[in-house]
Amino acid sequence: MHLPHFKYYAPRSINTLNTLIENINGQAIILAGGTELLPRMKMRLIQPEHLISILKIKQLENIKIKNDKKIEIGATVRIDNLANFFKANKPFNAIFQAANMVGSQQIRNMATIGGNILQNTRCKYYNRTLQWQKIMPPCHKRGGNICYAVKNSKRCFAVYQGDIAAPFIVLQGKAEFLFNKNFIQKPVEDIFTGNGAVPFNIGKSILIKFILPASEDGIISTYKKYRIRDGMDFPIAGVAVAIKIENKKIDDIKICLTGVSSAPVVIKNIKDFISEKKLTDKLIHEISEIAYNQAHPVENIDGDANNRRYMIKQMTFEAIKELIGSYEK
Amino acid sequence: MKNKGVKKRLITLNINNRDYHVVIEDRDTLLYILRDKLMLTGTKDACGVGECGACTVLVDGKAVLSCLMLAIDGQGKKITTIEGLATDGKLTYLQKAFIEYGAIQCGYCTSGMLMAATGLFNRNPNPTRDEIKKSIEGNICRCTGYNKIIHAIEAVRDKRVKDKK
């Protein structure tokens, strides 16, 4: 199976990249690891005229700990390197867990953090080859106005199945973009639109890096992933949990879901919910129930939607219990 | 015809310690160049979209999927294919172990498995069984159930591979 034809560019600096994007005529897409883009191109879901590889831009390929202890992760850092970097890191354990479970070793060697976060949403009625597209009239995500997953739906339910976004979000990660010569930082959760057909609001801006706040002793995190097989597969439900402990008490719990909606689902207001309450199993169940109530998967990827929703509850409970358990040790 | 006016480039790919000068189109994957242009057919194409691992090669010692890598991105890298494992006809321990331990049946996944396993030993000389499974989680085999493949890799780890040819 051949890719469609395109023109390839490999700028060596951000400036060159910027100039290229400004002057290019026709559709240009950024190519990093290629593990997500190339299959979509082979399926003719997208046929850009220009492909701009950013793998030669040295500025994007490193993880740095800055003087203020913030961690900067360049857009083209490979998932495998990311996992290794955060391996024994308790506060950022959620990132390690998530990165370590992405795809296969080959994919972890090739794929980049930028590509992983900015991966397109997926649906079993969308990620199909050209042959299918010829038989089936276009759905919302393909520029049409129907939905095969949810009959009569006016919107797209394609699922965001990235593993690492939810950990970044609960760990207060930010993304830095270059747009029109300006560097702009946004919390990771703000780059998502929630629209399955057009999942990101970043337009033509270029992802430069991710910034994580300085790791604090009081933070512990983890990520739980539900998939049919014990490897390879995308999450069909995922929960990232970060717990902040202050003065030996649980000050805040941040929870973010993936794999159940068109964007990561940030569970809000847990801090208020747990304030002054004793953290019993019953309370953890109630927190899991809140997460469950904010998950609304439909039947458009692997597995059964009810199961996936249930697993959100189960994994949230397990994640919180596990973190508390590890803290108490 | 769609191929008129498509730009061609002459690139150099270092494969198995040898420089190959090939004419490519931008869209050519490394897998396509290996098999269709360089006749290095040991690397297999079984799905084309990175879901089966049969196309695994090493790039700078790391296992990657050649069906999802552009040939043009192979420049300046050290590429190793299955044909480059044995040196002067002498098989590696992994290859010998696969043969000795019954890890090969139809053989179609074998090249990808050997490359993935070689990549594993490049970064971890003493993997646990779980780490071994994880290193080949992206390599599908329908014949062996993975049992003897894992045994063979463990045999190399434990230095239990016969030396004779």
Place this chain on the structure above:
Amino acid sequence: MIGSRIPRIDGPIKATGEAKYTTDIYLPDMLVAKILRSPLPHAKILNIDISKAKKIPGVKAIITGRDAWDIRHGFVETPRYPADQYCLANDRVRYIGEEIACVAAVDEDTAYEAIDAIKVTYEELPAVFDIFEAIKPDAPDIHTFRLPDLVEPFKNVGGRCANSFGDVEAAFKKAYLIREDSYESQLRTHCYLEPQATVAYYDVNEKLNVWTSSMGVFRKRMHLSKTLNMPLNKIRIHKSWVGGAFGGKIDLFSHEFCTSLLSIKTGKPVKYVAERDEIFSYFRHGQPMIVDLKTAVAKDGTILGQIVRCYNNCGAYRGSGVVCIFLCWGFIILPYRIPALDYIGYSIYTNNPVRAPQRGHGAPQIRFAVESQMDIIAEELGIDPIEIRLKNARQKGDILPNGDTIKNAGLIECIEEIEKKTDFRKKYSKNIKVIKEYKNSTRYRRGIGIGVSSYFTGTLIYPNNSAAVIKFNDDGTVQCYTGALDIGQGAETILAQIIAEELSIDIKDIEIIAGDTDNTPVDIGSWISGLTYVTGNAVKKASEDARKQLLSSAAKYLNVHMDRLDMKGKIIFVKDNPERSITFSEVLKKHIRDHKGDPIIGKGFFRGLKDAEHGPSLKNAKGAWSDSYAFDAQVAEVEVDMETGKIKVIKATTAHDCGFPINPLLVEGQIDGQVSMATGQALSEEIIMEKGITLNPSFLEYKLPIATEMVENDYIDIITEEYKKDHHFHTKEVGEGYVSGILAAIANAVYNATGIRVKKLPIKIPNHPRP
């Protein structure tokens, strides 16, 4: 040599990437073929306009049904089941993906461009996808064919197999317990790693050279000869290694015909390689089946009689469905003694892609049903799963309803040994206690289950026989010519071991030349579970023939009687005086001189069911079926996470009577692969289709097991046959029979862990929230 765990002889070339598969064949000036497929599940073809497509530069030839003569082909072709499928759609398409036209062009882009430029005008017809909708009187007719002996008022019946014996009514009248259950096996697929591929080259000598990924070269040649209207000697199926098949590469495929015809038209080599999503969407998957099972038993668990109805969704053409429903009968009457049976199997047309055999071909579906019900019956009678199986197990000497004799059966031993090895009874009752006593609060539950199965060893279906030739080189090394095809099971290694045993020589002194219709004699192929038996015996006889000739001449040259001679390492010596010896090389030299140039050629051949004219009747299951039957008992130990519903197979034990294992290492490999396939079928695999469209056509979405799902395997060999020189051996099959036992065992183990009876595959356990 026999019984040795030697590494396979094709190991090195596969470990270095040297082995050439069909996908690796590249010829000069080779054209690329692509297929235009039907977008509709059921339609009349009113017109096909290829005029625009033909004009595209780089397009060398286009063929449609008009070019294919009016020749049909089928998995079986009998007067009752005439061939029903065209190589390219004639006036009608009957499933999404059916082949309508094929283009040969200079490259892939051009071929696809031409495909897009072909204009087909359809008249859409109503389609039906579910078998129980398809049999209704108002269902659309997928074929005009009607089975003459069909008594039921069903439409779209492509095949019917009915067999009954014994007094079923009396059995049910006197039964202590009657159980009626229905079991559903899903649509699953082979997932062979090498895609479907064919290279065809019609050369200047008017010889059609074909490389194709198959399961038997002589069968492919026969199909091509028929559909292309060409004599057999003008078609050569070359040897290529095969990257897995599992039943999915037996039939004649459209692309094999198309590439051949396109090459004839263009005079150039033409290559077709299927894309993976094409394979998942349009090529042949396994046979889905619903089994309605009614069983009458005595108080002690002895089966008195059964009433069985099998409903098979064979797809838009008969495919192998009609064979499957016969085999299902077979898998009912093996491995248990059934005194009375009323069996009917239906193969029903639907507007889905055609289905094919998949490893077990009915056995997994039937054994899942029977073994699950046996456990229910055992529980209701208060006896354990081991006891009820021992009561009903077939034994040596049993005569099957069709007259075949079970020459050797190790089933009882398999069950007894496996009980001991897995400590089955103890674990089984312990787990039942856990369910009773702890009901909901134990999160991880263990379960143990048993499944028993039996499989036939080859039968008669074209080509029906195998032959082999053994030739000596001047230095005494040996070449063996056999039409056998190694599809991964290790055929060439097994045959080399047989020769090594017969001639007492080293494996390295043997060259196997295999799988080429020009260079090797006829062979039954690797898809009927008979290769080791039929071809093995042919090779054995050829070796014996060669051995006799060698000894006869050596006797003359050593001046002793033949009986006093033996051979080893290419030397023939007098048994009681080994110094008196002569090398093969010397014997050959003298023999050639003394026998007017005869270089000693050993010839061997074999046909199973030697007294039968043909295989058993697909209509009523009568007639000889197979020479020997393999038996196995398999135990699965599972762990179920009651909270998440996740099931893990912790361990699988297989006690198998495969006769005797020629190479235990290879037998283990077969068991490993089948346990893996069974685990996938039990827990996660399913082709999901909606109105004829496949929704999960990829390795990512079709959940076949990956390395993290590897199951620990234990093996128990039950040897019931012997390898004897001068006797043909009854080694039994090992390639297919070990899927069904484990599949059933997993389902039974899940019950033992959870108290939930499984009626449908894949198994889905609801998750239980914590209390």
